[in-house]
Amino acid sequence: MNQTIAPPRLVGQVMKIGDVCDQDRREMFELMTRYYDNVYRDTFESDFQSKTWVVIARCPTSGNVLGFSTQWFGDYVVDGVPVGVLYSGDTIVDRKYWANNPLATLWGRLALQIIDLHPEKELVWFLISKGYKTYRFLPVFFESYFPRPNQSTPPRYGRIIDRVAGDKFGDRYLNSKGIIKAPDDGCRLRDHVADVTEQRLRDPHVRFFDAINPRHSKGDELCCIAPLSRDNFNAAAYRVIAMPIVTSDDFVISAPVSMEQ
Secondary structure (H helix, E strand, C coil): CCCCCCCCCCEEEEEEHHHCCHHHHHHHHHHHHHHEECCCHHHHHHHHHCCCEEEEEECCCCCCEEEEEEEEEEEEEECCEEEEEEEEEEEEECHHHCCCCCHHHHHHHHHHHHHHHCCCCEEEEEEEECCHHHHCHHHHHECCCECECCECCCHHHHHHHHHHHHHHHHHHEECCCCEECCCCCCCEECCCCCCCCCCHHHCHHHHHHHHHCCCHHHCCEEEEEEECCHHHECHHHHHHHCCCCEECCCCCCCCCCCCEC
16 A cells, blocks of 8 residues: 655745855745746846845755745834834745745744834734735634735735835835736746646635735735734634644844834
């Protein structure tokens, strides 16, 4: 009788961007090219170096990078009020580990550290979604998030999205639609990575994402936001955050980070 052998558990790690070695960056770039079209090394490097941290999933034996998610944290002032923004950038995981990797657990723990370091500040998570899999993270993790089915985005959150997306993406950001328009040669998911099938469209969140971002297959990205607070994480999020995982170290943010925009 044939038995399916489960892949080994990946080792999780959070690193400051400046501490990532050349070999790790090469492996991250190569992983991106397996799942995205139109990925260019100079663009990847420039975007990578602009971030604050990277959450990494490694093979426990070789140490090779099999998943990663880049993160940026900084301050904006919107309507005269400061807001701290955690922005998730490039994120990809080797297909064999889509259902079993430590990225979400480590991201949640990183977010909780940021929340605890900034108890008096309004904080949000800014997420851009090329595919429905990324957008689905919002209802899985948060009580409140936008845009969402059957509820308008509150004006303040809309203005925060406009401020952050306009700053980071310039005239590619279409504020009337909340979409970052992809250039003709822009990065986009390869076919069969996150295809929206009839079966997928039975999910109301996937159906909403497909309707509000109809050119996602061309690389357009939906700008999303969620209040970043302990109260806004739902029960499922806390279960993920508490999951036992193998980590190479215990990453601690030593001091509040602030890069005002």
